[in-house]
Amino acid sequence: MRLRTTIVSLGVGAFCAFGAAGAGCGNDSSNGSSNDGGFYDDGAVRPEPAPYGLDERPANATCRAPARPPAAAAVKLERVYANVPLDNPMLMAQIPGDPSRWYVAERVGKIVSFPAQNPPNAVREDLNITGQITDLRSEGGLLGMAFHPNFARNGHVYVSYTTGTEDRIVSAVRRFTSAARNGTAFGGQSDVLVFNQENQPNHKGGCVEFGPDGYLYASFGDGGGGGDPFKHGQDTNSFFSKVLRVDIDNGSPYAIPDGNPFKNDTTGKKKEIFAYGFRNPFRFSFDRVSQQLWLGDVGQDDWEEVDIVKSGGNYGWSVKEGSHCYPSSTTNCSSAGLIDPIYEYLNPPSGTRAVTGGRVYRGKAIPELVGSYLFGDSQTGEVWAMTLDPVTRKPTVTRINDGSTGGPVTAFNEDADGEIFITALGSKIYKVVANGKPSGAQFPEKLSQTGCVDPANPKNPAPGLVPYGVNSPLWSDGADKDRYLALPDTKKIHVNPDGDLDLPVGTVLVKSFTLGGKRIETRLLVRHEDGDWGGYSYEWNDEQTDATLLPANKTKAVANPSGQTWYFPSRSDCMSCHSAAAGRSLGLEVGQLNGDFVYTSTRRISNQLATFEHIGLFDASLGAAPQQLTRYPTPTMPGSELGDRAASYLHSNCSFCHRPNGLGGGGTDFRYTTSLANRKACNANPSNGNLGVPDAKIIAPGSPGKSVLSLRVHALDAARMPPLASSLVDKAGAAVLDEWIASLAACPKDADAGKD
Incomplete structure (x- = not known):
């Protein structure tokens, strides 16, 4: 029986706590207690414990949400x-x-x-x-x-x-x-x-x-x-x-x-x-x-x-x-x-x-679209227009959006005039409209142009950024990560009742990935003026002087002895992880931030929640001291109960898809606060194949080898989970899951039976 944890009611509203990645798609291999704050590394004075890591909120004069990149298609989606x-x-x-x-x-x-x-x-x-x-x-x-x-x-x-x-x-x-x-x-x-x-x-x-x-x-x-x-x-x-x-x-x-x-x-x-x-x-x-x-x-x-x-x-x-x-x-x-x-x-x-x-467009508002078949992808939010050559029947497909439909695309709907409207599970409706002339504002092509880094040395953050870390990391093929938060100066963060942080319009989250001592990628997760988010990936050059915005996904060989490859996610890839069901920003929640963090600018070790509250980032008091609030344990660090650590791992690595209204199949719910009885996984039949193991269950108590949950975490083919931006097995994390599954004698009989 695992010890119960309670998320203290912190305000009004409703977002769902999810995952561990702070910016863009991807995972976290370091936690808040060991992350050094990222861009800075002077090492001159050993950090000392202190009540707060920062004395005041830094002014953010440069790192602001840019307008979305202009669409190239003749049509676009407009929220209605x-x-x-x-x-x-x-x-x-x-x-x-x-x-x-x-x-x-x-x-x-x-x-x-x-x-x-x-x-x-x-x-x-x-x-x-x-x-x-x-x-x-x-x-x-x-x-x-x-x-x-x-x-x-x-x-x-x-x-x-x-x-x-x-x-x-x-x-x-x-x-x-x-x-x-x-x-x-x-x-x-x-x-x-x-x-x-x-x-x-x-x-x-x-x-x-x-x-x-x-x-x-x-x-x-x-x-x-x-x-x-x-x-x-x-x-x-x-x-x-x-x-x-x-x-x-x-x-x-x-x-x-x-x-x-x-x-x-x-x-x-x-x-x-x-x-x-x-x-x-x-x-x-x-x-x-x-x-x-x-x-x-x-x-x-x-x-x-x-x-x-x-x-x-x-x-x-x-x-x-x-x-x-x-x-x-x-x-x-x-x-x-x-x-x-x-x-x-x-x-x-x-x-x-x-x-x-979808549907074939037969409206009058967009003559050039007539006869095109519009369809989409429920997982990524992508929407396309397809035309067929009248002779060869060969299709030509054009992307008409950036994947930000606010949730899984559920239907293409036609009004009496033949105009097409798109519904999405994020409770939003979009209309397909003619695309006007692209905005004069262009999305920054270089990381040094974003205002979120020092243009003279893009490895260093701009002065207005606040560093943060997470307690429960999401596996990222062994990369080290630095995470930063940039808020508009007049805006504050609202903490929802479930502990998720609702970040204001104009927020920019910055996360950089380092492999073998070299910066390989920096991602921005941006909350645009329309209220929804966009994810953007910058690839670092070999000289480590700057990074360039990528228009699409990319796979690149990494110069290390293992012959590792690195996957740069597309913009729609980013939003498939940072879905509306997942609350878009993933690692920014009470349970993830409630831990000590090394603030290199002040050489202090302090609790992140206490620091955020002290410098005025929240729009209301947390109402309790950090030790009274939920804290996710780091899965691979002993000291917490095994069931808690496994629950934390599942929360970080799986729950951004596997939760109510999430993109994962099977109806499982791997949020940290969901009991094992309510996860719909213990002794449950897998909904997407048994991976060649007869009588396999999602979780087979006492048997990792018959548990699809374990098999998928160990897989490197199409069966792999999580499926995006990872090509290496997280051996330490998988070992925690296997140890926990092996320790289970049976499934709980009811929802009050606890998490393990």
Whole structure:
């Protein structure tokens, strides 16, 4: 039983405590008690303990958040309806023939609406089925919504969601009716498609749309797990891995339309099937001009794909992943009868991708975009426009954003005029608009031009920066790191009730990485004027005189005996770790900062929280002395209980993705304050494959070798966790996890059983 820790209530607001990286993507290999403050290293006088590390807040005259780099695309994303309060919007739609209101399907099980023009702050609740929703662990919830084409006549809306129980998940498509025919007070529930899911938290699909033929289409994934463990991909006797098509205006509850490939089958094939061979077809749509069905199918380890779907088509899973044999070690799979994607993109070993299918633009506001297919990635927030050569059908894909969608992209939504709006789990809505002339302000190309370092010697910080460290480091392939915080002079930090630090607009976080005594990379994490963040990577030159801004990701060989490579993350890579669910800035939280730090400028050793409060960085008193507040132990330093150290390691290395509404699969929650019983990991089946170990669990008590958690930390291939910006095993950290797993005799039986 681990000792309980308590996060003292520190104010109002809600952010979630996460991770350990302070700036940009990446990890921390040093902690607050041993970090020397970074750029300075005079070594003249031994630091001495003191109540505070600094006497006053330094004036910040130069390190200020620059404007975002100008986009090169002809279109951009513009946030709209910012004053409309929403709870994790999955998609939005307008009633056919009535563009006056937007209806938003919220993941928790609500449909709310607001005026499309000049919306008020409040929204109207039109349907509430939150009591029916289950399996919000990873990819469940209210997933799809479609208004009947003749809504004005019948008042019908069709909703797709997961229900049942945690032990028996059910996928349901049900009809609800607005008796007043005005889109209010939906009721009168009736079943359309209801079937038992596999007891896995992912690959539920859940999209519903009416086609130009008037029929209802619905998509479902392979049931979950990794590698199609239930063999549903090519099974035409189930609803899994399919796009279905039914005629809901005839029959009870529907009729089978002519043209469905198995309508006249007598061998057990599902007559509702329209197409099959999909892994997780989360979103599809119809081009209102060509009437083609476009679909995004989430890949396994390597390839994300976009398909143009036709009746009877077999799109390959799990014989193929994209156009490639699956698994990748197979080279002689048969392609007979399989349809390759119209476009695919690689999911690199260093990152995580998951395509969100979009829509073909048919609006009038952006003539040059007409006919382009817009789609995105739910993990990175990237959005692209794709055009097809009319003769060769070869795709040309252009990135139209910097990945800052405020959360996982959930849907591309079309209004009555064909304009496209994007919803994201960060409760934000964006509109695709024409990109005006780029701003005259350019993002600094050299680190020496940022104002955050001494331009004469960029290894030294600018005077206005405050150094900090973290108690629980995130592994960064053995690099040493220096971390700095720069706030606008008039702004202060708000500490949220969970201990996360809410940093003001204009904040810049600076983190530098050193390998073998040479500076290799410096990252800036910037909170821009729009309130959201951007991550930017600077590569140091061999002469160690300056660093240059990178436009995209990059891998570079490091000159050391091990032949190590270093991965520079792209801007979207940065925001996939520094997600909205993770609170964007990761290491800046009470539990991470509550420790002693060496302030080289004053040659003092002092508690960071006490120092921050003393120099006036917080907007309110912490309300307690540091020793009364949460403090994460350093995982590899004995002195704390093993369970606490393992929990701290998981918090720093895993929880930025594996937490409620995070980007990690499986529904696990590895935040430090989450008990083992509530982590949904102990004796839990892995949702993305068992890595070749029969009967493997996420955490198998007493057996690291049968614990996917341990196997992934030790892996160096596509199974590696964390997946981004790391190519070496953290041997010391992995040893702590293994020792802890080996020490577990059994899983706790209830949520009050503690963390170990």
